Amino acid sequence: MLMETWDVEYILWAPDCQQRVMIGINGRFPGPNITARAGDVISVTMNNKMHTEGVVVHWHGIRQFGTPWADGTASISQCAVNPGETFVYKFVADKPGTYFYHGHFGMQRAAGLYGSLIVLDSPEQPEPFRHQYDDGGELPMMLLSDWWHQNVYAQAAGLDGKDRHFEWIGEPQTILINGRGQFECTLGPARKSFEKLFNENVETCVNDQKMCSDQEKCLRRSECGPYCPRSQCAPVVFNVEQGKTYRLRIASTTSLSLLNVKIQGHKMTVVEADGNHVEPFVVDDIDIYSGESYSVLLKADQKPASYWISVGVRGRHPKTVPALAILSYGNGHGNAAAVLQLPAGEPPVTPAWNDTQRSKAFTYSIRARKDTNQPPPAAADRQIFLLNTQNLMDGRYRWSINNVSLTLPATPYLGAFHHGLQDSAFDASGEPPAAFPEDYDVMRPPANNATTASDRVFRLRHGGVVDVVLQNANMLREEVSETHPWHLHGHDFWVLGYGDGRYDPAAHAAGLNAADPPLRNTAVVFPHGWTALRFVANNTGAWAFHCHIEPHLHMGMGVVFIEGEDRMHELDVPKDAMACGLVARTAATPLTPA
Ligand code: C2O
Ligand code: CU
Numbered sequence: 094m095l096m097e098t099w100d101v102e103y104i105l106w107a108p109d110c111q112q113r114v115m116i117g118i119n120g121r122f123p124g125p126n127i128t129a130r131a132g133d134v135i136s137v138t139m140n141n142k143m144h145t146e147g148v149v150v151h152w153h154g155i156r157q158f159g160t161p162w163a164d165g166t167a168s169i170s171q172c173a174v175n176p177g178e179t180f181v182y183k184f185v186a187d188k189p190g191t192y193f194y195h196g197h198f199g200m201q202r203a204a205g206l207y208g209s210l211i212v213l214d215s216p217e218q219p220e221p222f223r224h225q226y227d228d229g230g231e232l233p234m235m236l237l238s239d240w241w242h243q244n245v246y247a248q249a250a251g252l253d254g255k256d257r258h259f260e261w262i263g264e265p266q267t268i269l270i271n272g273r274g275q276f277e278c279t280l281g282p283a284r285k286s287f288e289k290l291f292n293e294n295v296e297t298c299v300n301d302q303k304m305c306s307d308q309e310k311c312l313r314r315s316e317c318g319p320y321c322p323r324s325q326c327a328p329v330v331f332n333v334e335q336g337k338t339y340r341l342r343i344a345s346t347t348s349l350s351l352l353n354v355k356i357q358g359h360k361m362t363v364v365e366a367d368g369n370h371v372e373p374f375v376v377d378d379i380d381i382y383s384g385e386s387y388s389v390l391l392k393a394d395q396k397p398a399s400y401w402i403s404v405g406v407r408g409r410h411p412k413t414v415p416a417l418a419i420l421s422y423g424n425g426h427g428n429a430a431a432v433l434q435l436p437a438g439e440p441p442v443t444p445a446w447n448d449t450q451r452s453k454a455f456t457y458s459i460r461a462r463k464d465t466n467q468p469p470p471a472a473a474d475r476q477i478f479l480l481n482t483q484n485l486m487d488g489r490y491r492w493s494i495n496n497v498s499l500t501l502p503a504t505p506y507l508g509a510f511h512h513g514l515q516d517s518a519f520d521a522s523g524e525p526p527a528a529f530p531e532d533y534d535v536m537r538p539p540a541n542n543a544t545t546a547s548d549r550v551f552r553l554r555h556g557g558v559v560d561v562v563l564q565n566a567n568m569l570r571e572e573v574s575e576t577h578p579w580h581l582h583g584h585d586f587w588v589l590g591y592g593d594g595r596y597d598p599a600a601h602a603a604g605l606n607a608a609d610p611p612l613r614n615t616a617v618v619f620p621h622g623w624t625a626l627r628f629v630a631n632n633t634g635a636w637a638f639h640c641h642i643e644p645h646l647h648m649g650m651g652v653v654f655i656e657g658e659d660r661m662h663e664l665d666v667p668k669d670a671m672a673c674g675l676v677a678r679t680a681a682t683p684l685t686p687a
Pocket of ligand 1: 151197580582
C-alpha cells in the first residue's frame, strides 16, 4: 500500500515568477508526484487546511472499480470535505499508465490543485513497449497546465455574471511545465535569461546553501530572469545520455488550452494514450488536449548538446508565449545547471494555431495497438446523442447538452442512490433528453438560444453497452465553433470515429471503426464536428462525463451517468463521504437487498 498524507492549503507561490495565492499540497505547487505499481492500493489522507472552502480530489484516469466514492467529484461521488476535516481516498491503481489528479469542486483545478500520478507496469499487466526504452530511461513526467494571474474566484464570478457583467477568462498569462513558467518571456529575452540562469547565476544560487529560500536574491519579478535553478519558476531540464532511448510521459491538465509539444531535432514515437496502448507512430510534435495523456519514446540520437522543448498554444488565437524547457545530453545526473550548455538556435516553432486539419490528422492516426487490441462489443444497447451548444439563460451564458445545462445537487448522487433518496435528492422526474431535433442546424448559431438547467441524470443498466455521439455546433456568434475535450469518469471508452458536420446514422454508422478503435478516457470534439464513443456500463457508481475545459464545465457542459442503480445499496460507502445534504438530514440507512 502506498500511503500519503496531504495538507491542502492556500500558499503563496510564484509559478511564473509572479507571486500569487494558489491551492497547494504540503506547502508546494504542484502537488506531490505519486508513483504506484499496477495493482497497488493508494491511500491518501487528505486534510483540508483551507479555512473557507471545501475540497475534493479526482484521480483522473483511475477507474475506481468497487470504490466509486473515491472518485473525488463534489456532488456526484461524495460531499466536499469541509474546512478542518479529513477524508481518506483509498483505491486501486487498476492499470499501468500516465495519469494525474486534480481538484473537482468549483474551479479548484485552475487554482493549482493538481499533480502527476504514474502507474508502473507489473508482471500481471506488462506494457508491451517496455523493452523499447532503456533501463533508467523513464524521464520525469511532463505535466502541462495554463495559468492566469486573475484568481479563480474572480474568474468564476465573471463567468457567472449577468448581462454586461459577464467576463470571459481570456487567454492564460503563462503556460506551465511541471508547474513552472516564465511570464512574458518571449523567445529572444528567454534566451538571455536562460543564459543568465546557467552562467551568471550558478554561483550565487547553486552554491548557496540557502538555495533560493530567498527568492529576491535570485529572481527579480516580472522580468525574464535571471532564474535560480531551484526557484519556483526556473525552467525545467530533462537530462539524457546520448544513444539511449527514453520514455517521456506527457499529460495536460490545462484549464483551457490545447497545447503542442515539439522537441528541437528529435522525433517522438507515440506508444500510450490515457493508460492504453496505441499502435506506435512517429511524429515531429504532439497535440495534447486538457484531460489527455501520452507516453512517447524519445531516442537521444543527436549530437551531445542541449535542445529546446517548446510548448505552444493551438486551437485558439494564442496570446501566450510558448513555454520552454531544455533537453540536455551528457549529464546523466541531477544538477544540470553547472555544466549545462544552452541549445543552439531558436526554439522550435509549434504548428500554426488554426491548422485544424493538422490536429485532425494527428488525432485520427491514433489506433489501438495491434498485438494487445481489445475490440469493442459489436453493437450497443443504447444510443445517446449529445448536442453541445452555447446558450443564454436569464442573461447568463451557459453551455448546454441537448438544451440542458448541468447543475449539481446538494446531495451527491452516489449517496442519494445508496440511501434510497434518489426521488427527493434531485430531479428524478425523468432523464435528460438523449437526442436533439432532426432539423437542428449545427453550422448556424442556435435559432432559439434559451436553455434550461437541470440536475437530471442518465440511468444506465449495469453491463449495458452504450454509444454516445458528441455533436458539436456553432456558438452564439456566427461561424465559430470551439474544440471540446470530453472526459469520462469510471471508464475508458472506444473512440469509434470522428467526422465533420452533423452525425447521420444512415450515412456514418457503417463507417465507424469497430476493428481497432483506441481506448481513451478523453476524446476531442472538433469544431462543427462529431465524435462517436462506445463503453460498457460495468462500473456501479455515479460518473461525470464532461468537457475538460474548466470554465466550460463551470458553465454547465457535462452530464452524469448513474450505473447499476439496483446495486448501489451493496456498496460499502464510507459514512463521511456522504455526510451532507439529504443524507445528513434524514440520517437514512442504506436499503437492504429486497
Ligand atoms: Cu480530469 Cu472530471 O476531470
Ligand atoms: Cu468545452
